[in-house]
Amino acid sequence: MAGYKFFMFDPDNGFETYKTAEEAKAAADEAIDYYRGDAGDGWPDEVAQVCWGEIKQETQQVGLRPRDEEDKSSCEMICDYQLTDI
Known part of the structure; x- marks a missing residue:
């Protein structure tokens, strides 16, 4: 964008x-x-x-990391999303 x-x-x-x-x-x-x-x-x-x-803002992926044993997800990689200024 x-x-x-x-x-x-x-x-x-x-x-x-x-x-x-x-x-x-x-x-x-x-x-x-x-x-x-x-x-x-x-x-x-x-x-x-x-x-x-x-x-004014758009969504960006943050905190991308490999899954560890404490994560309840079955995904190989874990991340989050947040709004950031353009």
């Missing part, structure tokens, strides 16, 4: 990332335009979920 600090989400296309705020906002406007095509019969509920914004 390096270099892609902005996102847009809509229920039909999911989560997408963009390099600029302008690109993310344009994609959100385009998604609303798509839903507008059905607005003659009443707006679909999904349109209320369209959003865009700036990504």
Whole structure:
């Protein structure tokens, strides 16, 4: 995701990332335009979920290590995840 600090989400296309705020906002406007095509019969509920914004943190793997006898997992490697600043 390096270099892609902005996102847009809509229920039909999911989560997408963009390099600029302008690109993310344009994609959100385009998604609303798509839903507008059905607005003659009443707006679909999904349109209320369209959003865009700036990504502040992302998930990173931390603490990767081989499993030891105290671990209850059957995995060969043990790790955790945490949010880190971009």
